[in-house]
Amino acid sequence: MISFLWAEDENHLIGRNNDLPWRIPADLKYFKETTLGHPIVMGRKTYESIGKALPGRTNVILTRDENFEADGCIIFHTKDELLKWSKEQQKEIFITGGAEIYRLFMDVVDRLYVTKILHTFEGDTYFPEVNWDNWSLISSKPGVKDEKNPYDYEFRIYERK
Ligand SMILES: NC(=O)c1ccc[n+]([C@@H]2O[C@H](COP(=O)([O-])OP(=O)(O)OC[C@H]3O[C@@H](n4cnc5c(N)ncnc54)[C@H](OP(=O)(O)O)[C@@H]3O)[C@@H](O)[C@H]2O)c1
Numbered sequence: 633m634i635s636f637l638w639a640e641d642e643n644h645l646i647g648r649n650n651d652l653p654w655r656i657p658a659d660l661k662y663f664k665e666t667t668l669g670h671p672i673v674m675g676r677k678t679y680e681s682i683g684k685a686l687p688g689r690t691n692v693i694l695t696r697d698e699n700f701e702a703d704g705c706i707i708f709h710t711k712d713e714l715l716k717w718s719k720e721q722q723k724e725i726f727i728t729g730g731a732e733i734y735r736l737f738m739d740v741v742d743r744l745y746v747t748k749i750l751h752t753f754e755g756d757t758y759f760p761e762v763n764w765d766n767w768s769l770i771s772s773k774p775g776v777k778d779e780k781n782p783y784d785y786e787f788r789i790y791e792r793k
Contacts (some may be wrong), residue, residue: 633724634740637666639747640759647730647757650681658781659747663728666745671725673714675733676700683713692717694733696751735760743791747775750784768793 639659640646645652668688672780679769685691685704694714700707708714718725726745727737738760744767767790775785 633719634737635724635726635743635745636734636737636741637663637726637728637745638734638759639749640644641753643752644786645753645755645757645760646756646759648753650677653753653755654749654751654783656747656749656775656781656783656785658775659785662747662775662787667726667728670723671721673725673727673728676690678728678730678733679705687693694736713718715740731760738762741792743789746788746790748786748788750786766793767791 638646639652639654639656641653645653652683652724662694664686666688670694671690673685673692673694674682676682676697677694679691679693679702685702690706691702691704692708692714693700693702694708694711696709706717708717724743727741744762769788771787771789773787775787776780
């Protein structure tokens with residue numbers, strides 16, 4: 633099964649200057665807890681913004697650059713190659729961005745994990761359009777708002793109808 637996991641603001645903003653537009657440690661913790669033990673798939677730009685393979689997960693990077701190398705990561709160069717690999721996995725696979733990669737896999741994704749931040753930020757990268765008629769909300773949980781996580785936000789999970 634293929635899932636997307638991302639965080640977006642009220643305008644579907646997800647990035648700024650190849651980084652996140654906000655700092656919400658509780659959301660990073662959610663990312664870690666949800667993806668630990670599962671393969672994560674990301675575009676080369678998102679990988680470079682993180683800068684290293686994340687521990688406890690198979691890290692997969694998509695790039696057109698045939699010479700690209702990254703310590704501890706599996707590299708694929710096409711969507712087809714990645715989908716073939718994904719069918720051999722027994723686990724839920726998390727696609728973790730960025731916008732180009734979400735757009736590329738929108739037609740095959742089964743489940744969406746979105747942290748909806750009820751606030752607007754400045755940035756340059758937006759989540760692609762979703763046809764919400766195709767999706768059912770199966771869970772929604774408010775995040776903790778405190779000094780370190782100073783926004784209202786919700787952890788939402790959708791499944792394809
Ligand atoms: N809020 C969130 O949850 C979240 C999550 C992830 C990322 N982000 C943010 O999103 C931004 C990055 O997103 P982005 O859309 O600019 O970049 P991206 O999707 O992370 O990476 C784009 C790269 O992926 C590779 N790629 C794309 N399509 C491909 C294909 N069909 N075949 C092979 N390789 C392909 C290319 O790499 P090459 O150029 O090397 O060929 C392309 O430059 C950053 O600001 C990041 O912080 C936010």
